[in-house]
Amino acid sequence: MNAEIINIGNELLLGDTLNTNAQYLSQKLTELAIQVNYHTTVSDDEEKLLQLLNISQQRSDIIILTGGLGPTPDDLTKETLTKFLNKKLILHHPTLNKIKKYFQKIKFQMPSVNKKQAYFPENSIILENQNGTAPGCIIEEQNRIFVVLPGPPRELIPMFENVINFLKKKIKGPRLYVRQLKCLGLGESAIAEKIKKFLNLTNPYIATYAKQDCILIKIMYRSESEKKALPAINSFKKKIKKILGNIVFTDDDKNIEDVVAELLISKNETIAIAESCTGGLVTSKLVNYPGISKVLVEAVVVYSNISKIRRLGVKEKTIIKHGAVSKQTAKEMALGIKNTASADIGISITGIAGPAGGSKTKPVGLVYFGLAIQNKVFTYKYIFNGNRQTIRQRAALTILNILRLHLLEAN
Amino acid sequence: MNAEIINIGNELLLGDTLNTNAQYLSQKLTELAIQVNYHTTVSDDEEKLLQLLNISQQRSDIIILTGGLGPTPDDLTKETLTKFLNKKLILHHPTLNKIKKYFQKIKFQMPSVNKKQAYFPENSIILENQNGTAPGCIIEEQNRIFVVLPGPPRELIPMFENVINFLKKKIKGPRLYVRQLKCLGLGESAIAEKIKKFLNLTNPYIATYAKQDCILIKIMYRSESEKKALPAINSFKKKIKKILGNIVFTDDDKNIEDVVAELLISKNETIAIAESCTGGLVTSKLVNYPGISKVLVEAVVVYSNISKIRRLGVKEKTIIKHGAVSKQTAKEMALGIKNTASADIGISITGIAGPAGGSKTKPVGLVYFGLAIQNKVFTYKYIFNGNRQTIRQRAALTILNILRLHLLEAN
Numbered sequence: 001m002n003a004e005i006i007n008i009g010n011e012l013l014l015g016d017t018l019n020t021n022a023q024y025l026s027q028k029l030t031e032l033a034i035q036v037n038y039h040t041t042v043s044d045d046e047e048k049l050l051q052l053l054n055i056s057q058q059r060s061d062i063i064i065l066t067g068g069l070g071p072t073p074d075d076l077t078k079e080t081l082t083k084f085l086n087k088k089l090i091l092h093h094p095t096l097n098k099i100k101k102y103f104q105k106i107k108f109q110m111p112s113v114n115k116k117q118a119y120f121p122e123n124s125i126i127l128e129n130q131n132g133t134a135p136g137c138i139i140e141e142q143n144r145i146f147v148v149l150p151g152p153p154r155e156l157i158p159m160f161e162n163v164i165n166f167l168k169k170k171i172k173g174p175r176l177y178v179r180q181l182k183c184l185g186l187g188e189s190a191i192a193e194k195i196k197k198f199l200n201l202t203n204p205y206i207a208t209y210a211k212q213d214c215i216l217i218k219i220m221y222r223s224e225s226e227k228k229a230l231p232a233i234n235s236f237k238k239k240i241k242k243i244l245g246n247i248v249f250t251d252d253d254k255n256i257e258d259v260v261a262e263l264l265i266s267k268n269e270t271i272a273i274a275e276s277c278t279g280g281l282v283t284s285k286l287v288n289y290p291g292i293s294k295v296l297v298e299a300v301v302v303y304s305n306i307s308k309i310r311r312l313g314v315k316e317k318t319i320i321k322h323g324a325v326s327k328q329t330a331k332e333m334a335l336g337i338k339n340t341a342s343a344d345i346g347i348s349i350t351g352i353a354g355p356a357g358g359s360k361t362k363p364v365g366l367v368y369f370g371l372a373i374q375n376k377v378f379t380y381k382y383i384f385n386g387n388r389q390t391i392r393q394r395a396a397l398t399i400l401n402i403l404r405l406h407l408l409e410a411n
Numbered sequence: 412m413n414a415e416i417i418n419i420g421n422e423l424l425l426g427d428t429l430n431t432n433a434q435y436l437s438q439k440l441t442e443l444a445i446q447v448n449y450h451t452t453v454s455d456d457e458e459k460l461l462q463l464l465n466i467s468q469q470r471s472d473i474i475i476l477t478g479g480l481g482p483t484p485d486d487l488t489k490e491t492l493t494k495f496l497n498k499k500l501i502l503h504h505p506t507l508n509k510i511k512k513y514f515q516k517i518k519f520q521m522p523s524v525n526k527k528q529a530y531f532p533e534n535s536i537i538l539e540n541q542n543g544t545a546p547g548c549i550i551e552e553q554n555r556i557f558v559v560l561p562g563p564p565r566e567l568i569p570m571f572e573n574v575i576n577f578l579k580k581k582i583k584g585p586r587l588y589v590r591q592l593k594c595l596g597l598g599e600s601a602i603a604e605k606i607k608k609f610l611n612l613t614n615p616y617i618a619t620y621a622k623q624d625c626i627l628i629k630i631m632y633r634s635e636s637e638k639k640a641l642p643a644i645n646s647f648k649k650k651i652k653k654i655l656g657n658i659v660f661t662d663d664d665k666n667i668e669d670v671v672a673e674l675l676i677s678k679n680e681t682i683a684i685a686e687s688c689t690g691g692l693v694t695s696k697l698v699n700y701p702g703i704s705k706v707l708v709e710a711v712v713v714y715s716n717i718s719k720i721r722r723l724g725v726k727e728k729t730i731i732k733h734g735a736v737s738k739q740t741a742k743e744m745a746l747g748i749k750n751t752a753s754a755d756i757g758i759s760i761t762g763i764a765g766p767a768g769g770s771k772t773k774p775v776g777l778v779y780f781g782l783a784i785q786n787k788v789f790t791y792k793y794i795f796n797g798n799r800q801t802i803r804q805r806a807a808l809t810i811l812n813i814l815r816l817h818l819l820e821a822n
Contacts, residue, residue: 279698287690
């Protein structure tokens with residue numbers, strides 16, 4: 001089966017809103033082994049939408065429309081589709097009651113315009129909206145499936161779960177099962193090189209993607225049943241993990257900070273952080289993890305030299321002799337934060353994020369990391385490419401990954 | 412004039428890549444008063460692209476194609492467009508030399524496949540690529556303008572600057588001039604209420620948008636010339652600013668952290684920050700600003716009670732009596748960081764970001780802020796809606812805005 005997605009809304013064509021729905025729906029349809037052939041964005045305009053529906057009906061089995069379900073006259077998706085299908089709009093009383101109750105709850109009288117949202121093309125399956133007043137619907141007609149969804153992602157995403165269940169019953173033939181591995185510590189091309197023998201397969205189809213916070217490896221397996229697919233996927237996961245080893249940090253949907261936080265908590269190791277160029281980014285990532293308070297004692301952003309000296313006990317002569325961005329300073333920072341915070345682990349980051357401040361011997365992108373653990377201190381030197389934000393982001397991911405590897409080793 | 416955007420790439424239809432190019436190009440075309448009527452995403456498939464070009468040519472003056480300019484055989488955008496236009500592909504020697512030089516620089520021999528990237532439809536205007544090996548091109552044919560651009564945004568965006576200059580010469584009739592104001596301190600509906608008399612106009616067309624880091628007010632003015640447009644826009648800017656006052660933090664493209672950093676630097680006021688629930692997010696935002704090192708002395712993330720006591724001198728009895736999330740603790744944190752860092756200003760944030768840790772009297776979302784400046788300490792209490800990440804983000808924006816208002820007052 002194939003599908004296309006039609007996103008309706010002037011705000012998309014003006015560039016005011018980023019179209020994330022097309023990506024989300026494509027991912028979900030791909031997982032159902034439904035091939036998405038087109039995304040089209042069109043304005044809230046009856047004539048243009050009718051023309052487009054005419055084209056779409058000739059080329060796609062499933063047509064998903066998003067947006068244009070609001071209460072105002074310029075919201076015309078359901079009305080236009082009804083016209084296109086030569087159907088009638090019918091008032092759905094249970095939906096009208098729900099909208100009325102919604103307004104009672106927030107102590108407003110339902111504006112009369114909202115009644116419009118309770119009308120649907122005849123013979124629709126109605127999709128309840130748990131997060132707003134605009135329900136969606138499904139219409140089957142002439143071997144085509146039309147799905148109408150609201151525009152806001154927080155309304156569309158939960159509603160689409162019901163559409164997935166509906167589509168699963170309609171799909172004949174194999175489905176696509178997708179699992180993933182996330183990596184840090186090597187670049188995309190180096191990872192692709194190591195696992196290149198898997199990258200030419202067709203089933204499973206395995207591909208690598210450079211994402212902002214990891215290298216993603218997707219394993220996509222086309223199969224009649226989950227029972228057959230999952231063992232096959234798992235065997236490939238195992239093979240890839242065996243080759244890549246600790247470079248894989250999760251085969252789940254977790255971020256690096258989640259993995260590190262869980263390791264710290266499970267080992268009951270407390271941590272303290274001294275950041276210079278990353279300016280709180282490492283700490284801020286770890287604090288994304290609820291429950292981090294069990295192990296995160298404190299962090300300092302020692303942006304000035306005086307702060308490095310006063311807060312952490314870095315020696316003034318170390319900074320004078322080697323510079324604030326040096327192996328020696330990173331080492332003293334890591335030790336200093338570990339000791340002053342009485343934590344089990346101290347980590348430090350000092351570098352040149354740019355755009356100014358670089359030199360020939362210490363270029364923009366140079367970052368030193370320190371890690372004090374038990375009675376040892378390790379230091380690391382990296383040179384990152386990119387602008388100020390990219391360098392800081394890469395530095396934060398790198399020290400979290402270094403910490404993860406140390407925590408794993410300590411097993 | 413009207414336009415449509417065609418994005419070519421399987422990775423978009425699989426949902427692996429978010430299509431940000433369509434939004435970027437739409438914004439830029441809208442500013443040129445070119446109406447964007449369609450975005451279409453299609454796979455790297457000659458037949459489908461030919462069909463689509465046939466439809467597009469009938470409905471649009473300008474057709475912008477992105478993606479499919481790589482060196483591999485499945486990259487076929489230029490080839491398909493050439494076929495569609497009944498033209499020939501011609502080798503462009505200066506481009507070939509540039510690609511060769513690019514490979515010399517990184518000390519690789521040019522792979523033979525890359526020669527493909529130096530071919531263009533005859534009579535093309537070639538668009539140099541400063542950030543990759545795939546140049547773009549412009550072709551004028553039968554009163555239509557075709558623009559071919561590479562897919563990666565960091566290559567497409569700089570290249571499109573030249574397309575803008577080209578299009579400016581082609582545009583007849585009025586253009587759309589867009590300027591903006593960014594606000595913090597009031598919600599979107601409250602701002603819309605205050606300026607509602609401006610929201611029904613057609614020229615300028617003024618609209619509000621709730622963005623992640625501000626409420627954006629866009630002023631869009633259709634005019635024959637910049638000379639006429641800018642005074643009109645500026646007069647509306649003035650009127651809106653007069654109504655909203657300090658709620659407007661910039662009429663530029665700056666973020667709140669840029670505005671705060673510039674105020675601190677221009678007033679030569681040093682700052683130190685004590686974060687609890689925001690976990691380094693406030694500091695990390697400020698460190699986005701290059702040059703912040705002039706005024707940012709240090710920051711601490713005092714996530715544990717012991718750290719609040721030891722690092723900042725918060726009294727143990729204050730925490731026992733009022734709790735770590737309280738006005739009193741926020742006050743002592745702000746004073747403590749100001750004094751221990753010897754900074755001119757100390758700010759503090761302590762709150763409950765959730766999902767756990769809330770109670771009836773202290774719900775998730777409760778955040779106290781402290782601001783110690785000169786010999787005064789101010790405290791603020793807010794309750795934010797949303798999940799852990801949203802609460803932390805809103806808290807960070809709020810304290811930066813509070814700081815901005817204090818710095819303005821001190822004038």
